[in-house]
Amino acid sequence: MAWGRKKSGGRREPVFGLAGALSDLRLSAEDRIPGGGDDKPKKSAKRKIVDDDDDDDEPPPERKPRAARSPAKRKSKPRGSLPIGRLFYWGAVLGLWGAIAVVGLVVWVGAHLPAIQSLEIPKRPPTIQITGVDGSVLAIRGEMPGANVALKDLPPYLPKAFIAIEDRRFYSHFGIDPWGILRAAVANVLHRGVSQGGSTLTQQLAKNLFLTQERTFQRKLQEVELALWLERKHSKNEILELYLNRVYFGSGAYGVEAAAQRYFGKSAKNVTIAEAAMLAGLVKSPSRLAPNRNPEGAEARAQTVLTAMAEARFITEAQAQASIGHPSYNVKPVGAGTINYVADWIGEVLDDLVGQIDQSVIVETSIDPKLQGVAEVAVIDELAAKSVKFNVSQGALVAMSPDGAVRAMVGGRNYSESQYNRAVTAKRQPGSAFKPFVYLTAIEQGLTPETVRQDAPLDIKGWKPENYTHQYFGSVTLTQALAMSLNTVAVRLGLEVGPKNVVRTAHRLGISSKLDANASIALGTSEVSMVELVGAYAPFSNGGLGVSPHVVNKIRTVDGKVLYMRSTDQLGQVIDPQYVAMMNTMMQETLLSGTAHKAELPGWQAAGKTGTSQDFRDAWFIGYTSNLVTGVWLGNDDNSPTKKATGGGLPVEIWTRFMKAAHQGVAPAPLPASTPPGGMLATIAQAITPPTSPGVAPPPSSSPGRPAPTRTAASARPEAAAGLDGWLMDRLFGR
Structure with missing residues (x-):
């Protein structure tokens, strides 16, 4: 105290x-420590x-020293231990925050999805179905969805095959399968990688309908939310039906119907157990297991599906064993046929005709499937046999009716190797195949097929065009000069009528490419495309009417609504009929005695012109009847020279092979206002009695590599004997 x-x-x-x-x-x-702080x-x-x-x-309250406190009032607590109540408390706190986090995550993921009310089942991607003139399907652009097939119309083992291999508890889960996810997680851990997936059929449908294929946590959460939404909105059978009609099976096929047609050539309603197992097996990796790419892998996967179906008691063991190794594959080749060049061309012009495509359409074309097949075989076979000999790697063919409707088109020898369309996109020098426009310009300025011009050396400011043989024949008619493709006469004629007028004539007939109005235009030095060159020849076959080369006749939706209908060309008369007659007479002589004398088309009047560009880089032949106008081109994509391939060689052979097949069963009809079979010389010969001794043969061709032509029975001329032919040449050309 x-x-x-x-x-x-x-x-x-x-x-x-x-x-x-x-x-x-x-x-x-x-008492203070020095420097211990201030004095306060x-x-x-x-x-x-x-x-x-x-x-x-008032005195302060009395406080007992710690040592004086009662030991009974102090509790001894082990260090590091918490009361049970506190455990429950913190567990509840953490659980609450976890629930809040999950709800927040769900809300965040949902905020990045479209509004639920707008999540209707989306339309399939639009497809373009291309049909021939006979209504047959030629090609499909875009994806290939088959028609929707109702679940009740499918054989019961088909949907069960998908359930067995993809989602065994499909009818018992609520959109996601926790047991499946756990099983997949365990398998992936054991295999130290992703060996199984835990997605249900509903999740796969949600991904296919609404989401991308990216592998992110956000996308997976979106997939789960959409799967739950689909389960709430649709029944199990509706989900399964949607899945079967939307899942991808490889090779551009979406849905079981398209896949069954693609791989088996039949409807999904008619597939066998083995075929159903193969289809179900494709879902895992359609690109890798597609039977047109990996038939062994597809069959092995199908066996796995059959085993799963037997384990699930969807089929018996006997059915599984009987089906193993027996799927009737009927794999159709995709993307190899030359019709794909036509399909690509249609895809390019479609936007101009109907605008942006947002629904599936059917494009009705002018293509004749039979002629397309003949054209493809003619080009491929001839190149296979002679491409090495002539160093020619590529070829193209365009055939159209006299009104410009394309009946066949080959843009190259192998579409799967090169999609470059040499018939539409490529522009090459036409060489002498351009000369008809020079001669037509001269005819329209008053000259005639009998007009004589000089075939002699020429020097134009240092440029000296020559004939291929370096031979000159002096005075020749325009008919002979065109038939023999004499270069000096063509150049003289071009300068005489004016290069600008020649260009105007070519543009009037349908050439749309830029042309240089110079002296060399007469020899075809300006580049053009094959389709426009063939189209420019069409007026010679139809009486002088201008045409626009076309392939699309009609475009309609799948339910029949017409989006486009081609109207008749309104280009009118581009050549006077009398000049058409003169040109046909002259160009007939090319096939009878000129550079294309190897062309054979018995019973038909035919005319045309060969062409060979500088250094043998391009070989052409454009020939026509009153039924078809057909052009053939051969060359190399890198513009390298060939080994003296000429227009009168391989192109004429391909043209003849195609035109013979194309005119089978067609009644012959003459060319517009042309002379009778036998040409102008036969008409003159009617008034002249030939001598008994043979005459001199006509001059050799000026086209590269072309030997002097001889008359044969194949030329279909009544006076085809060499004696009469030589005698007429002597009388007409003063030789």
Whole structure:
């Protein structure tokens, strides 16, 4: 006990304990640690020291020393342990925050999805079905969806095959399968990689309908939410039916109907158990397991599906064993046929005809499937046999009716190797195949087929065009000069009528490419495309009417709504009929005695012109009847020279092979206002009696590599004997 008094000498109440002992405790300046801080006293945060100057008369409450506290009131707690209540408390807190986080995540993922009310089953991607003139399907552009097939119309083992291999608990889960996810996770851990997936059929449908194929956590959560939504909105059978009609099976086929047609050539309603197993097996990896790419892999996967179907008791063990190794694959080749060049061309012009395609359409074309097949075989076979000999790697063919409707088109020898369309896109020098426009310009300016011009050396400011044989024949008629493709006569004629007028004539007949109006235009030095060159020859076969080469006749939706209907060309008369007659007479002689004398088309009047560009880089022949106008081109994509391939060689052979097949069963018809079979010379010969001795043969061709032509029975001329032919040449050309 300590006693103390105030400085005023008043009474002071006794204070007991530690507080009393400390009440008179004072620190002098000597007691302080040097440099320990300022001189102001500091209050303790735990204890208040009573100052002598305190005016409060009440004594502070008595506090017992820690050592004096009752041991019974203190509890001994093991360090590191928490009460059970606290565990429950913190567990509840963490659970609440976890639930909030999950809800927040679901809300965040849902915010990145379209509004639920707008999540209707989307339309399939639009497809373009291309049909021939006979209505048969030639090609399909875009994806290949088959018609929707109702679940009840499919054999029961077909949907069960998908359930067995993809989602065994499909009818028992609610859109996601926790057991399936757990099983897949365990398998992936055991195999140290992704060996199984836990997605249900509903999840796969959600991904296929609404989402991308990217592998992200966000996309997976979206897939789960959409699967739950689909399960709430649709029945199990509706989901299964949607899945079977939308899943991808490889080779551009979407849905079981398209896949069955693609791989088996039959409807999905008629597939066997083995075929159903193969289709179900493709879903895992359609690109890798498609039977047209990997038949062994597809069959092995089908066996796995059959085993799963037997385990699920969807089929018996006997059925599974009987089906193993017996799928009747009927794989159709995709993307190899030359009809794909036509399909690509249609795809290019479609936007101009109907605008952006946002629904599936059927394009009715002018293509004749039979002629397309004949054209493809003719080009491919001839190149296979002679491409090495002549160093020719590519070829193209375009055949159209006299009104410009394309009946066949081959843009190259192998579409799967090169999709470059040499019939439409490529532009090459036509060589002498351009000369008819020069001669037509001359005819329109008053010259005639009998007009004589000089075949002699020529020098135009240092440029010296020559005939291929370096031989010259002096005075020749325009008919002979065109038939023999004499270069000097063509150049002289072009300069005489004016290069600009020649260009105008070519453009009027249908050439759309830029042409240089210079002296060399007469030899075809300006580049053109095959389709426009063939189209420009069409007026010679139809009496002088201008045409626009075309392949699309009609475009309609799958339900029959017409989006486009081709109207008749309104280009009118581009050549006077009398000039058409003269040109046909002249160009007939090309096939009878000129550079295309190897062309054979018995019973038909035919005319045309060969062409060979500089250094033998391009070989052409454009020939026509009153039924078809057909052009053939051969050359190399890199514009390298061939080994003296000429227009009168391979192109004429391909043209003859195609035209013979194309005219079988067609009644012959003459060319517009042309002379009778036998040409102009036969008409003149009617009034002349030939001598008994043979005459001199006509001059050799000026086209590269062309030997002097001889008359044969194949030329279909009544006076084809060499004696009469030579005698007429002597009389007409003064030789």
